[in-house]
Amino acid sequence: MKIYPTCSICKHYDSNKEYCTLLEEMTTGTNQEKPSQCVKEGAYLRDINVLLDSYHLYKADEEVPYDFVIDKSKLPADKNGKPLFVLTKRGMERAIPAYDGVELISDFLLGVNKVLTFQGQRELIYDLGVDLAKKVAATRNVELLILPGEENSTGIPSEVKRHMVYQSVGKRRMPVGENYDEYE
Structure with a gap:
């Protein structure tokens, strides 16, 4: 499975301020351009707590399958068996x-x-x-x-x-x- 890095799944991204603390500039969580450069430079640090959404698995110009759902199967569950x-x-x-x-x-x-x-x-x-x-x-x-x-x-x-x-x-x-x- 190919993953397209975005700012939202990088540890350097401050989602409250929509700001990259590494590059010290404003960005959006769905940005796929800046992270690709950070990956090349070895500066991209994946936040493993963020689940992969469609924009991590498909390019902006690709069609997302109508039945796409975020995979919650690896999450721990609460006492009722619901994913946390x-x-x-x-x-x-x-x-x-x-x-x-x-x-x-x-x-x-x-x-x-x-x-x-x-x-x-x-x-x-x-x-x-x-x-x-x-x-x-x-x-x-x-x-x-x-x-x-x-x-x-x-x-x-x-x-x-x-x-x-x-x-x-x-x-x-x-x-x-x-x-x-x-x-x-």
Whole structure:
């Protein structure tokens, strides 16, 4: 099986910032050009936790079979036999518990809730900031593991706003045309 390297499966790719820490430049996860050069130079470092998606197995101009599915057969399973994966900005990844003692329960289609995983907590802190990410973690009765450099994260305003809007949808009916700026 031929694999086309992309930035999303390279350890040097920061998926939150869409940035290559090796080349020190912006890139996208599906980029197949820059990684091919990194492979030639011996600088490409595969992140084995990211599962191969169609854009890792087919060139951009190739047709992907209609029945293509990501292979989850080698993933560990939860107590119900469902594969343990988490959906992140990198793609589908092997779910790594946020810390020892966190029980991972998976949904066959949606995977493990982000806040239960190490990589998911990184994204939540980046997107929502430490304070709001702590509240999200509390809803699942887990601790938020804050790494050095994350402690002052305030999040991305548009992501915080989106989170607040989605949280309010179940609490009250939101009329069409309502001004969502109050959720900033």
